[in-house]
Amino acid sequence: MTEFVLLLALMALTLGVILFWPRSLRSTVTHGRQAQEAEAIYAQQCRQAESALADPALAQALQRELEKDILPAPAAVEVQAGRPSGRMALLLWVSVVLLSGGAYVLSGDYHRVRAGIAAIQNDPFSELTPLQKEDRRLEKLKASLRATPEDSVLWAELGEQYLLLNAYDHATKAYERALALRGENAELLSALATVLYYRDGQHLSADARALIDRALAQDPGEVSALMLLASDAFFAADYARAIDIWQTLLDGGSPRINRVKLIEAIQTARMMQQNAMP
Known part of the structure; x- marks a missing residue:
């Protein structure tokens, strides 16, 4: 009975990973696409500033302001695109641990070890020299x-x-x-x-x-x-x-x-x- 309940729990956990992990992937793709669009807008605004302003110094100053206003922070983009959320990482780690433990419980080795421990506990001479x-x-x-x-x-x-x-x-x-x-x-x-x-x-x-x-x-x-x-x-x-x-x-x-x-x-x-x- 215990093994059956554990198997159901593992199946539920695995299903959860399958359902929620794609959301993290979609989120990563979305952030990457937004960064590309921001870079395109920034490049277009810079070209317009260069053609509208004759003074190069003023054009460069305007480009720096546009960079602050339009482009996202590089560190934030890297974090969003390079790794899943902390909650998803924890969920993945727990699933690996439980799946490993479940495989051991459902194997014959687990039952043999339990039988050996029970035999030792039931032996009245087990603690004697x-x-x-x-x-x-x-x-x-x-x-x-x-x-x-x-x-x-x-x-x-x-x-x-x-x-x-x-x-x-x-x-x-x-x-x-x-x-x-x-x-x-x-x-x-x-x-x-x-x-x-x-x-x-x-x-x-x-x-x-x-x-x-x-x-x-x-x-x-x-x-x-x-x-x-x-x-x-x-x-x-x-x-x-x-x-x-x-x-x-x-x-x-x-x-x-x-x-x-x-x-x-x-x-x-x-x-x-x-x-x-x-």
Whole structure:
């Protein structure tokens, strides 16, 4: 509705410019024609004065008087013929501004910007820092778990949230609780091994290896478990093993993997392998 009203206003303004602007043009033409007629009369009077008066000085004095009486002021003529009135200039400026604004309002960009602003205003976390947002999500998960404490999915999400905050002890307890509720699960075992891996400074401890072995016993293609093994091999300079594991993941075609990143990792490992050769 707003856009329709604006369109009508723009049409009315444009019509006004079309109707009134020619008057300004006609006025300019009229002033120019009057100036030409005045010059013709002035020239005729000067010729008559020269023929009637024998004294050149008197003729020149009369010509100066005729010039004052007949010819319009040059500045006034220039202003009238060279530019429109101030009111018309203002009207033209307003029409350009409104037409530009109207084109933007009626375009799709305007609606997309409004939708984006509305989305930000409706987001309860929009004014929070990334860490504060994670804390808010953590509190929401805790509130949900108070209502449904036997939900293993929520406990797993809580463990992931604690891992993002580097709260490894809390993440360990959350994943252990999820395992206790769901039972032996390859993804949960791998997630718990990931927590231990980062807690120990990206070192694969005996406890983490035991969890990985349990995960792979259930699912030999479990992505997180294999990624941990590949990372550990790469940082131990066992590039051949890292390449083999990453290639296995690529061949498996799991939707959980990032193929571009895996290919880059394999290429990097091959370069490191070549540089390490004597």
